[in-house]
Amino acid sequence: MAKKQIIIVGGGFGGLKVAQTLEKLAGVRDDIEVTLVSRDNFLLFTPFLTETLGGMLDEGDVVSPLRAFLKKTRFVMGEVTTIDIKAKTVTYKRPLNDEMETLQADHLILSLGSTSSFFGQTEIEKLAFTLKSLDDASLLRNHLMAALEQANEEADTTARQALLTVAVVGAGYTGVEAAGAMRDLMKHASRAYPNIRPDEIRVILIDMAEKILPSIDPALANYALRQLQKRGIEIRLGQKIECASECAITLSKGEVIPTRSLLWSAGVMPSPLTKTLECAKDKRGAILVEPTMAIKDLPGVWAMGDCASIPNLLEEGRPYTGTAQNAEREAKRLARNVLAILRGQEPKPFLFRSLGEFIVLGDHVAVAQIKWFKFSGFLAWFLWRTVYLVKIPHWGRKARVVTGWTMDLLFGRASVEAETPRVLRSHFMERRGEG
Numbered sequence: 001m002a003k004k005q006i007i008i009v010g011g012g013f014g015g016l017k018v019a020q021t022l023e024k025l026a027g028v029r030d031d032i033e034v035t036l037v038s039r040d041n042f043l044l045f046t047p048f049l050t051e052t053l054g055g056m057l058d059e060g061d062v063v064s065p066l067r068a069f070l071k072k073t074r075f076v077m078g079e080v081t082t083i084d085i086k087a088k089t090v091t092y093k094r095p096l097n098d099e100m101e102t103l104q105a106d107h108l109i110l111s112l113g114s115t116s117s118f119f120g121q122t123e124i125e126k127l128a129f130t131l132k133s134l135d136d137a138s139l140l141r142n143h144l145m146a147a148l149e150q151a152n153e154e155a156d157t158t159a160r161q162a163l164l165t166v167a168v169v170g171a172g173y174t175g176v177e178a179a180g181a182m183r184d185l186m187k188h189a190s191r192a193y194p195n196i197r198p199d200e201i202r203v204i205l206i207d208m209a210e211k212i213l214p215s216i217d218p219a220l221a222n223y224a225l226r227q228l229q230k231r232g233i234e235i236r237l238g239q240k241i242e243c244a245s246e247c248a249i250t251l252s253k254g255e256v257i258p259t260r261s262l263l264w265s266a267g268v269m270p271s272p273l274t275k276t277l278e279c280a281k282d283k284r285g286a287i288l289v290e291p292t293m294a295i296k297d298l299p300g301v302w303a304m305g306d307c308a309s310i311p312n313l314l315e316e317g318r319p320y321t322g323t324a325q326n327a328e329r330e331a332k333r334l335a336r337n338v339l340a341i342l343r344g345q346e347p348k349p350f351l352f353r354s355l356g357e358f359i360v361l362g363d364h365v366a367v368a369q370i371k372w373f374k375f376s377g378f379l380a381w382f383l384w385r386t387v388y389l390v391k392i393p394h395w396g397r398k399a400r401v402v403t404g405w406t407m408d409l410l411f412g413r414a415s416v417e418a419e420t421p422r423v424l425r426s427h428f429m430e431r432r433g434e435g
């Protein structure tokens with residue numbers, strides 16, 4: 001009898017956990033074959049991405065090879081270009097050439113993640129950095145180091161200001177953490193530059209909303225705001241970018257900020273591949289699924305994580321937010337549901353209440369909301385490090401992270417520009433379609 005083919009697309013927090021749960025629950029079954037297809041052969045531990053941006057951890061510290069997690073699952077590295085959800089086929093491009101391969105699934109699980117959304121503002125998209133991937137973090141850190149190098153030799157006042165000012169758009173957790181990390185990196189690194197005074201470095205956090213960190217308790221958000229301001233991070237609320245050029249941005253209230261470093265963290269949208277799928281989606285483009293994570297009227301097709309809109313029955317059907325915490329829990333339920341269908345049983349809805357969240361503000365300060373408990377300051381930062389150190393997979397990786405943190409404490413941050421400015425320029429030329 002032919003084996004049932006379960007194909008998972010996307011090797012992030014969700015996709016990997018589905019594969020691991022299937023291995024655990026169906027370990028002795030030899031009538032199913034599980035395949036995980038993903039463009040990268042590693043899991044990126046996103047909660048530590050701002051640590052990489054801030055130079056506290058190296059790129060290698062925050063990724064783990066997917067193959068190390070998988071014992072029975074077949075892993076296929078490739079860029080998925082086409083998904084036919086009616087036929088349940090997945091077509092991917094092999095890593096080193098343009099050859100295409102197609103896989104046929106009995107159960108197709110989509111966990112494609114998300115990407116930055118610029119809401120159609122193409123000029124900003126061409127100029128801004130984002131922080132979703134490892135490449136994003138390295139590129140931005142290298143750019144900041146190149147900006148310091150250039151500022152050290154720059155005589156023109158406006159040009160200097162633009163080089164030494166970082167603007168972050170979006171005061172959700174990524175924007176807040178990134179602003180703190182970049183402020184710390186630039187201040188520490190600037191000590192090596194004789195012509196740069198630390199007080200010349202500006203980090204400005206901008207948001208259209210009237211408050212920062214809308215997802216957490218208002219008292220903690222206020223504490224975070226005060227801490228950021230105390231550490232010299234300038235805040236502009238109730239404002240958006242009106243226009244942007246390579247050397248400046250103009251805000252909606254008319255303020256012109258000279259900057260050559262613009263980080264966009266004001267919006268996310270599901271992976272672009274979801275646009276091509278013939279199924280119902282919400283207004284962000286996320287795949288609408290049943291509470292079981294099955295796509296309606298498409299038996300055997302499932303979606304989860306950041307690319308899906310899953311109604312939360314514990315909160316009047318409002319969709320679950322896109323977090324690794326949710327994606328991992330969704331994955332466990334989804335794996336159980338697939339196995340239930342294969343056994344002729346009913347799938348169950350996904351029900352989960354968030355455990356809380358941590359937001360790191362820099363300089364050993366954080367805020368944390370864990371269930372009903374709230375923490376702030378050094379204690380919250382210490383809890384954050386402890387919890388995520390436990391969560392980061394593999395002992396080897398934990399050891400690397402602890403070593404990275406210790407090196408940072410003893411010898412300061414990694415503040416060399418590891419990529420050449422030529423690589424940076426070619427990145428932007430590519431994004432502007434000039435390459």
Ligand SMILES: Cc1cc2nc3c(=O)[nH]c(=O)nc-3n(C[C@H](O)[C@H](O)[C@H](O)COP(=O)(O)OP(=O)(O)OC[C@H]3O[C@@H](n4cnc5c(N)ncnc54)[C@H](O)[C@@H]3O)c2cc1C
Nearest residue numbers: 010011012013014039046047080113305306322323324325
């Ligand atoms: C900077 C940052 C910090 C974060 N911090 C936290 C935190 O502290 N706590 C928390 O809970 N969450 C955090 N998150 C959110 C968390 O990372 C996501 O919610 C989570 O990764 C979603 O899991 P997923 O499986 O849906 O998507 P992802 O983990 O993004 O995985 C999607 C996978 O699909 C692959 N893929 C996409 N398209 C294709 C294609 N065409 N072909 C092949 N492969 C493809 C991608 O390469 C990726 O491996 C953070 C996110 C960021 C960006």
